Amino acid sequence: MELKTILGYLKDKIILVTGATGFLAMVFLEKILRVQPNVEKVYLLVRAPDTNSAKDRMHNEIIGKALFKVLREKLGADFDNFISKKVVAVPGDVTFENLGVKDIKLREEMFNGVQIILNSAATTNFDERYDIALDVNTFGVLHLLSFAKKCLKLEMLLHISTAYVCGEREGLIPEDLSSFMDEKVKGTTKFNFQVQEKKVVEEKLNDLKAEGASEENIRSTMKDFGIERAKLYGWPNTYVFTKAMGEIFLENSKGNLPLVIIRPTVVTSTYKEPFPGWIQGFRTIDSVIAGYCKGKLTCLLADPMSVFDMGLKFVNKASGQYFEDIYVNYSRKLTLVMRLVELYKPYMLFKGIFDDSNSRELQKLTSECYIDAKEFNFDPKCIDWEDYIMNTHIPGLRKHVLV
Numbered sequence: 001m002e003l004k005t006i007l008g009y010l011k012d013k014i015i016l017v018t019g020a021t022g023f024l025a026m027v028f029l030e031k032i033l034r035v036q037p038n039v040e041k042v043y044l045l046v047r048a049p050d051t052n053s054a055k056d057r058m059h060n061e062i063i064g065k066a067l068f069k070v071l072r073e074k075l076g077a078d079f080d081n082f083i084s085k086k087v088v089a090v091p092g093d094v095t096f097e098n099l100g101v102k103d104i105k106l107r108e109e110m111f112n113g114v115q116i117i118l119n120s121a122a123t124t125n126f127d128e129r130y131d132i133a134l135d136v137n138t139f140g141v142l143h144l145l146s147f148a149k150k151c152l153k154l155e156m157l158l159h160i161s162t163a164y165v166c167g168e169r170e171g172l173i174p175e176d177l178s179s180f181m182d183e184k185v186k187g188t189t190k191f192n193f194q195v196q197e198k199k200v201v202e203e204k205l206n207d208l209k210a211e212g213a214s215e216e217n218i219r220s221t222m223k224d225f226g227i228e229r230a231k232l233y234g235w236p237n238t239y240v241f242t243k244a245m246g247e248i249f250l251e252n253s254k255g256n257l258p259l260v261i262i263r264p265t266v267v268t269s270t271y272k273e274p275f276p277g278w279i280q281g282f283r284t285i286d287s288v289i290a291g292y293c294k295g296k297l298t299c300l301l302a303d304p305m306s307v308f309d310m311g312l313k314f315v316n317k318a319s320g321q322y323f324e325d326i327y328v329n330y331s332r333k334l335t336l337v338m339r340l341v342e343l344y345k346p347y348m349l350f351k352g353i354f355d356d357s358n359s360r361e362l363q364k365l366t367s368e369c370y371i372d373a374k375e376f377n378f379d380p381k382c383i384d385w386e387d388y389i390m391n392t393h394i395p396g397l398r399k400h401v402l403v
């Protein structure tokens, strides 16, 4: 068999990335630009009212970040020129049709050119307002899908989901969740499921407005409403429920589209590239680590026998780290603490083990078929997890987040 290269595949490609001001997509962007400078173009869909604001966000919140320092050093004086040639900031929003891209010429250019789409845009708050989470994580995916279908040269739609679309489960959790998802939403066809949730949200908002509810009241009611709807269907929180609905719609409506769904577990800082320990903002596990380091969170309820799963970079991995030595103290701010306990409990006491056969199969195939597979290594077995947490992740958190 003729050996191919991943870099060769990426050469001359036109890529659209959503969610690039976020952690995961930013790491993706940096890697592509660093290892394959001959990528043709990368469009970044950025929430902004106009092109100039989108450009500003791109420079301040993406390219200007420390993550790009290796690329900046590599290119020296050519860096700015390289970025302006290769990266295009597109003002938009996944909650709108055509991803909110208003410039018709630019939209046509994208429909005619884009070959790969990475959809990383999401709202990742576990208890986001239901109307917002539904708009971004569920209907946003549908807008993305219809945009993708208009891209004449599309080779791959890469959608970032989450491993926890599985809900609360025990034992081995298969990667093919379709029968499980079908069972969860049984009694509701894909069509009425979609219409129904939109309708209940509209009704709820109308009722609140009719009652003259304040903005704060609407916000907290819609947050609670999301959790209520999620639990009604069997998911623990609004985030995973709306992500799961996004996946269901994607599966049901993808047609012939070449679709890859990646389900990371808990994403932590970079392992080695472009340098160890880069992270942006507090991720799920990091609020716990930071609270513990600052002495604010002395204890946290957890099952010491639960397997804690962390996925680095792109692919969901079973890493099997045990969380021990952390117990809960409920003395202050009881209501807030109880809410956090409710939100995190399903994960701290999670009894499932993710089957990673597909990921392992992918590792095997890439190493057999691509000469440069090592440059894109995603085998978690090569990681000394204790060393990584103590000497890479926590120092990275202190340097890049707790500053």
Ligand SMILES: NC(=O)c1ccc[n+]([C@@H]2O[C@H](COP(=O)([O-])OP(=O)(O)OC[C@H]3O[C@@H](n4cnc5c(N)ncnc54)[C@H](OP(=O)(O)O)[C@@H]3O)[C@@H](O)[C@H]2O)c1
Pocket: 018, 019, 020, 021, 022, 023, 024, 025, 045, 046, 047, 092, 093, 094, 095, 119, 120, 121, 122, 123, 124, 136, 140, 160, 161, 162, 163, 243, 263, 264, 265, 266, 267, 268, 283, 284
């Ligand atoms: N981080 C994890 O541990 C983890 C684990 C499993 C799965 N995931 C999944 O991985 C993906 C990326 O996660 P992340 O940690 O990188 O998230 P993140 O840092 O919270 O970033 C989310 C991104 O989505 C963008 N976004 C939100 N609403 C949008 C909208 N309406 N239109 C366009 N863009 C919008 C945000 O833009 P703004 O800057 O404008 O807000 C931001 O760029 C998500 O799909 C998430 O569900 C993450």
